[in-house]
Amino acid sequence: MVAFVTHSEQETVELGQKMGKLLNAGDIVLLYGGLGAGKTVLTRGIALGLGARDMVTSPTYTLMHRYEGKVPVYHFDLYRLSGPDEVLDLGYEEFFYGDGVSIVEWPERLEYLCPEEYVRVEIEIAGEGKREITVDAVGDRYLRFEKELKGI
Ligand SMILES: Nc1ncnc2c1ncn2[C@@H]1O[C@H](COP(=O)(O)OP(=O)(O)OP(=O)(O)O)[C@@H](O)[C@H]1O
Ligand SMILES: [Mg+2]
Numbered sequence: 223m224v225a226f227v228t229h230s231e232q233e234t235v236e237l238g239q240k241m242g243k244l245l246n247a248g249d250i251v252l253l254y255g256g257l258g259a260g261k262t263v264l265t266r267g268i269a270l271g272l273g274a275r276d277m278v279t280s281p282t283y284t285l286m287h288r289y290e291g292k293v294p295v296y297h298f299d300l301y302r303l304s305g306p307d308e309v310l311d312l313g314y315e316e317f318f319y320g321d322g323v324s325i326v327e328w329p330e331r332l333e334y335l336c337p338e339e340y341v342r343v344e345i346e347i348a349g350e351g352k353r354e355i356t357v358d359a360v361g362d363r364y365l366r367f368e369k370e371l372k373g374i
Contacts, residue, residue, distance in 0.1 A: 226355045238267020245323045247293045252329035255345035261327040269295045294322030300331035339363045
């Protein structure tokens with residue numbers, strides 16, 4: 223487990239950028255945290271760290287936005303998902319187990335489609351402008367990532 227505290231939106235973007243630089247094709251990041259915690263802000267940083275230049279916003283009317291970085295970045299916001307079958311219909315395997323990095327807001331909605339290995343990020347609101355962000359490797363695949371993140 224690696225824990226961070228950020229004191230502004232910009233600091234969270236910068237943490238995301240550091241994470242993005244350590245991610246590779248096929249990696250999956252699940253972002254836990256309530257409304258307004260900072261999941262989309264962190265995603266913006268991760269996408270920047272992966273070299274994507276388009277502005278990352280909330281994918282309000284679609285379940286997924288794709289950004290072009292050094293690898294494709296698939297940004298899912300599953301808040302409005304009625305159930306995991308909707309993710310199946312989207313052909314999620316192509317994204318989760320493909321050529322890009324997947325970042326998922328509201329991953330609780332995945333239920334039985336939750337991957338076995340992923341980077342687990344939890345964001346907690348700790349006051350005005352303050353966020354506690356913990357990062358855990360779930361599965362051996364991400365142990366190196368966690369170790370590298372500890373080193374930054
Ligand atoms: N340290 C911080 N890190 C990130 N965001 C912060 C921080 N401090 C304040 N904020 C504010 O919190 C809000 C986070 O919004 P964001 O859209 O990223 O949340 P979210 O977790 O994606 O919410 P939702 O579940 O609605 O998609 C922004 O308005 C941002 O400016
Ligand atoms: Mg969001």
